[in-house]
Every structure is written in C-alpha cells, then in structure tokens.
Amino acid sequence: MSKILMKGNEAIGEAAIRAGCLNYFAYPITPQSEVAEYLSRRMPEVGGVFLQGESEVAVSYMIFGAAACGERVFTTSSSPGISLMSEGISYIAGAQCPAVFVNIMRGGPGLGGILPSQADYLQATKGIGHGDFRMLVLAPASVQEAVEMVMMAFPLAEKYRNPVMILGDGLIGQMMEPVEFHDDLKVAPSNKDDWATNGMDTRGSDRRNLVKSLYLDPEELNAHNLHLKAKYEQMAREDVRYEAYNTDGDYEALIVSYGTMSRVCRTAIDMLKQEGVEVGMIRPQTVFPYPETAVREAAEKKSCKKVFAIEMNMGQMLEDVQRAVCGLRPVEWFGKCGGEVPTPEEVIDVVRPA
Amino acid sequence: MGKTFRKPEALADVPTHYCPGCTHGVIHRLVAEVIDELGIRGRTVGIAPVGCAVLCYNYFTFDFQESAHGRAPAMATGMKRVRPDLVVFTYQGDGDLASIGMAEIIHAANRGERFTTIFVNNAVYGMTGGQMAPTTMPDQRTTTSPFGRNVDEVGMPIKVAELLAALQTPAYITRQAAIKPKYIVKAKKAIKRAFTYQLERRCYSFVEVVSTCPTNWGLTPVEAVKWAEEQMLPYYQLGDLKTPE
Numbered sequence: 335m336s337k338i339l340m341k342g343n344e345a346i347g348e349a350a351i352r353a354g355c356l357n358y359f360a361y362p363i364t365p366q367s368e369v370a371e372y373l374s375r376r377m378p379e380v381g382g383v384f385l386q387g388e389s390e391v392a393v394s395y396m397i398f399g400a401a402a403c404g405e406r407v408f409t410t411s412s413s414p415g416i417s418l419m420s421e422g423i424s425y426i427a428g429a430q431c432p433a434v435f436v437n438i439m440r441g442g443p444g445l446g447g448i449l450p451s452q453a454d455y456l457q458a459t460k461g462i463g464h465g466d467f468r469m470l471v472l473a474p475a476s477v478q479e480a481v482e483m484v485m486m487a488f489p490l491a492e493k494y495r496n497p498v499m500i501l502g503d504g505l506i507g508q509m510m511e512p513v514e515f516h517d518d519l520k521v522a523p524s525n526k527d528d529w530a531t532n533g534m535d536t537r538g539s540d541r542r543n544l545v546k547s548l549y550l551d552p553e554e555l556n557a558h559n560l561h562l563k564a565k566y567e568q569m570a571r572e573d574v575r576y577e578a579y580n581t582d583g584d585y586e587a588l589i590v591s592y593g594t595m596s597r598v599c600r601t602a603i604d605m606l607k608q609e610g611v612e613v614g615m616i617r618p619q620t621v622f623p624y625p626e627t628a629v630r631e632a633a634e635k636k637s638c639k640k641v642f643a644i645e646m647n648m649g650q651m652l653e654d655v656q657r658a659v660c661g662l663r664p665v666e667w668f669g670k671c672g673g674e675v676p677t678p679e680e681v682i683d684v685v686r687p688a
Numbered sequence: 689m690g691k692t693f694r695k696p697e698a699l700a701d702v703p704t705h706y707c708p709g710c711t712h713g714v715i716h717r718l719v720a721e722v723i724d725e726l727g728i729r730g731r732t733v734g735i736a737p738v739g740c741a742v743l744c745y746n747y748f749t750f751d752f753q754e755s756a757h758g759r760a761p762a763m764a765t766g767m768k769r770v771r772p773d774l775v776v777f778t779y780q781g782d783g784d785l786a787s788i789g790m791a792e793i794i795h796a797a798n799r800g801e802r803f804t805t806i807f808v809n810n811a812v813y814g815m816t817g818g819q820m821a822p823t824t825m826p827d828q829r830t831t832t833s834p835f836g837r838n839v840d841e842v843g844m845p846i847k848v849a850e851l852l853a854a855l856q857t858p859a860y861i862t863r864q865a866a867i868k869p870k871y872i873v874k875a876k877k878a879i880k881r882a883f884t885y886q887l888e889r890r891c892y893s894f895v896e897v898v899s900t901c902p903t904n905w906g907l908t909p910v911e912a913v914k915w916a917e918e919q920m921l922p923y924y925q926l927g928d929l930k931t932p933e
Binding site for chain 2 (some may be wrong): 357359383385387388390391393394395396397398399400401402403405407421422425429447521531532534535542543544545546547548559
C-alpha cells in the first residue's frame with residue numbers, strides 16, 4: 335500500500351478502524367478535535383459507533399460500559415479532558431477491562447495553553463486516577479508511529495485487560511506526515527466470554543459475569559491489588575519498547591527523550607556529529623513500563639560523562655532517568671513547557687561539552 | 689396443590705444486606721419478575737449504582753456491571769450503543785442520580801438512549817449514613833441537615849421525573865411507589881412497560897419509585913411507610929408524566 339499524507343489526529347482515527355475498533359466516544363477539545371470530526375464521518379461508513387458525549391467524565395464511562403461488554407472501544411482527548419476521564423480510567427483498571435485512551439497533550443496546569451507539551455508524563459505513568467494502578471503508556475514520535483501504536487494498543491489492552499494510553503504531544507496530532515497503513519490485523523483468540531458482560535445468551539452460558547471494582551473484604555482487595563501488580567510486572571518483563579540512536583560507538587553524553595522532542599534531539603545529535611561530538615540517545619517508546627535497563631546500560635558506557643533528560647515539561651521523565659541511572663552519572667534536565675518546541679540549537683547548547 | 693408463589697429465576701436465593709423495612713427488596717423483586725415474564729434474563733445486563741444498591745448484583749442472576757457514583761447512564765449508553773441487542777437497565781438511588789449524576793441522566797434521557805432506568809427515591813443518602821439529598825423534603829432532618837432542610841439555603845427538592853419530562857425526546861417517564869400493595873402492583877406494571885418499550889426499541893424509559901429508608905429516617909418500617917405516603921406523595925405525585933402513545 336502506498337503512503338498518503340495525513341494529519342496525525344485523522345491518522346489516529348483511521349488506525350483505530352484498521353485495528354478493528356469500531357466504537358468511539360469522545361468530547362471535543364483542542365488540539366485533538368479532528369479525531370472526532372474525522373470519525374463522525376468515517377464510523378458510519380464502516381458500520382461503527384460514533385457518539386459525542388456530554389463531558390469527558392461521561393465519555394470515560396461510555397468507554398467503560400462498552401469495554402465491559404468485551405467490545406473494542408477507544409477515545410481521544412487532551413490534557414484537561416484526560417484529567418476528567420481519569421476517574422473512569424481508575425474504575426476501568428479496577429474492573430480489568432481493556433480500553434484505549436489517546437492523550438494529545440497540551441500545556442498546563444489548568445487550562446494552560448493549546449500548544450504541544452509533554453506535561454502529563456507523570457500523570458500518565460505514575461498515577462492517573464485514585465487507587466493503586468498503572469496503564470501501559472506508548473509515546474509516538476511521528477504520525478506513522480502513532481498509527482502503529484494505535485494498532486498495537488488494542489491487543490495490548492486485551493492481553494492485560496487494562497487501559498492502554500497513547501501519550502502524544504500536540505504536534506503528533508496536528509502535523510501532517512506521510513503514513514502507510516498495514517492491513518495485517520492480527521486478532522488474538524479472545525477470552526472475553528470468561529469475564530465480559532455480553533449477555534449469557536451471547537456466550538451460551540448459564541454462569542453470569544460481573545464487572546466490578548468493589549472489594550469490601552480487606553483480604554480480597556489486597557489479593558486483587560497483588561493480581562494487578564503482577565500484571566504491571568509482566569508488562570515490564572514483556573512489553574518494554576525503546577529505540578537507541580547513535581549508541582554503537584563511543585559518545586560523550588547520552589540524551590533520553592521521547593515523542594516530538596526526541597526528533598529535535600536526533601537532529602541535534604546529527605549536527606553535533608558534524609562537529610565531531612558524539613552524543614547517544616535512548617528514546618523510550620513505552621514510558622510505562624519504562625526502559626530503565628536500556629537507559630542505565632547506555633549511561634554506564636565508559637565514554638559517557640553526562641545524561642540529559644530532555645522533554646517538553648519542567649522535568650518529569652527526569653525522575654525516571656535518575657532512577658534508572660542510579661547516581662552512576664550526573665543527570666541534567668532541559669525542556670520548555672509553554673508550547674514552543676526547543677530547537678536543535680538550544681539542545682546543542684545544553685549538551686555540547688564545555 | 690402445586691406451588692403458586694415462587695422466587696423469580698432472575699432473583700438469587702441469598703440473604704439480604706438491606707435494612708428491615710427497606711423497599712429495595714420489593715423493587716428488586718419487581719424487576720426480576722418482569723425479566724422472567726419477558727424471558728430476557730439471558731440478554732439482560734444491569735448496572736449497579738453507588739449507594740446501598742451497589743451490591744444489588746448479589747440479588748440478581750444475570751450479567752451486571754458496577755458503576756461509579758451517578759455514571760450509570762453513561763455506562764448504559766456505552767453498552768447499548770455497541771450492543772443494541774442487549775437489554776440494559778440502570779438501578780440508581782436519589783443521591784446517585786439526582787445529585788452527582790444529574791448531567792449523565794439528563795443527557796442519556798435527552799439522547800433517547802434505548803435503556804431503562806429504575807430510580808429509587810427515598811429522599812436521603814442511604815449508604816453514606818443518611819445525609820441530605822437533592823430529593824430530601826423541606827424541613828426533613830438528616831445527618832447534614834440536623835435542623836431540617838432549609839429551602840431558603842438549599843432550594844426545594846428536585847422532582848426528577850418532571851425535570852426529565854420537560855425534555856422533548858424521552859418518551860416514557862413515570863413515578864410510582866413501593867410502599868403499599870396498591871402502589872406496588874402499579875409499579876410492576878410500569879416497570880414492565882418500561883422494559884417493553886426498550887425491547888421495542890421505542891424510547892428511553894424512566895421509572896421513579898418512591899421508597900423508604902426507615903434506618904436513616906429514624907422511623908420504624910411501619911412509620912416509614914406512613915411518612916412516605918403522607919409527606920412524600922403529595923410532593924412527588926404518582927402517575928405517568930409522559931408515555932409514547
């Protein structure tokens with residue numbers, strides 16, 4: 335199939351359909367409203383469900399209701415909207431239903447701005463809602479990768495019966511790039527009849543299913559949380575994804591960066607190479623589970639004097655980088671969070687050895 | 689002579705956690721009888737609220753989902769949109785539906801979602817310990833209105849059925865009561881109509897059921913029935929507010 339030029343938000347919507355997800359509920363918010371606009375036309379063409387909810391809170395429960403029936407379902411939003419959805423995401427994680435949430439991040443806090451940022455890193459990776467739970471979080475660096483991650487997100491959500499988030503900055507949603515859709519959809523055998531409330535007649539069973547997150551007995555709730563913890567540990571064993579750039583030879587510094595910011599860092603690394611300065615990069619593709627072994631091993635290289643966490647926020651992934659590096663190298667942060675993406679020159683000024 | 693009265697198949701044979709004199713059990717039974725009579729147990733999914741009835745799935749024998757406070761209509765929307773062949777109902781109390789879930793109920797009703805809501809109104813928050821609800825009667829004492837509901841400060845109780853009936857789209861809106869046999873017989877007919885309209889994919893259907901909470905009202909079960917009839921029914925008048933005919 336040939337490449338087509340598409341806006342990130344529209345490509346994300348199309349990718350979900352190609353992934354076999356024909357159910358979308360959403361509430362408009364800049365900078366990702368084009369997903370809803372695109373799918374309001376596209377879903378009827380493919381016999382799917384499109385519904386604009388009354389709020390992000392309501393949408394998160396529309397997602398919950400549909401997911402609890404065992405149907406593939408997803409929504410898209412941006413930072414303030416994701417905060418409102420975080421209530422429902424906690425219930426979905428507690429009730430162990432698969433669902434996909436896309437956050438096309440803008441600056442904050444509060445209304446912040448509408449331009450690109452990576453200000454929701456900690457929210458997405460450490461604790462998006464109340465209670466003890468995690469999501470698997472994928473961070474695309476291009477429109478093509480956003481498409482691939484959307485395709486990958488549904489099987490991952492089903493594998494873990496857990497919400498999966500695509501964490502993209504505003505640029506991923508707003509820019510146009512050539513994309514290719516691979517129609518090699520793989521549908522794993524589903525175990526949804528064991529848990530989904532899809533009606534006893536549907537699964538030809540006399541045993542009813544119950545989707546819930548309430549465990550009043552303290553031992554039962556503890557056991558439930560241990561079971562959830564085991565899933566997050568399995569994610570760390572089986573589904574860490576990252577890309578290493580310019581790390582084969584020696585390098586004086588290591589950059590850790592993700593999303594759009596990592597593409598600027600890549601340009602900076604190429605420019606520094608022309609000056610004869612070698613800098614390596616680890617680009618996390620999953621930010622939860624975090625590629626901490628890869629970051630640590632890259633930082634441990636003898637030639638590497640310093641590690642830089644570079645992101646479009648005030649130093650959020652920095653904490654994960656520090657945790658991975660374990661004090662073996664100094665770790666510095668550089669970033670901006672007003673909506674401007676730092677330029678390669680700004681990155682070079684920060685990482686170029688004195 | 690054979691058995692003439694038995695437990696509906698849709699109702700589980702388990703001890704109740706509800707307080708003595710609580711009418712949830714009566715309403716559960718009415719729902720279960722209707723589901724049996726319509727033969728829809730195998731394709732029905734209920735949605736439990738937050739409140740005393742959060743555990744209502746323990747008393748039914750078909751698929752159930754547990755919602756968050758007030759969000760049951762949004763969950764039902766999600767389910768019914770992706771599986772229109774399922775029969776879906778929300779079972780919600782007045783703190784859940786009329787306070788924190790007001791946005792969800794109004795918009796689900798206004799979209800004409802093809803599910804059914806059973807709205808149990810006992811004028812008080814039950815599970816959290818008898819606090820004031822939007823439906824609490826004027827001067828009614830609760831744990832957060834210890835001197836009685838002061839309508840100058842918090843307004844008059846919300847009549848949810850009338851509020852929803854003001855919308856153009858929702859077509860079956862009725863208020864019933866579960867406090868005496870004469871009301872209970874009518875309530876069952878209304879619940880059956882509500883599920884029937886859903887099966888016919890005709891409209892959103894809403895059945896408010898005036899109910900009691902002897903524990904939080906500080907009354908005996910018998911006094912509670914009397915209080916509901918004398919204090920609540922003149923304000924929450926029974927009958928159909930809208931029918932699709």
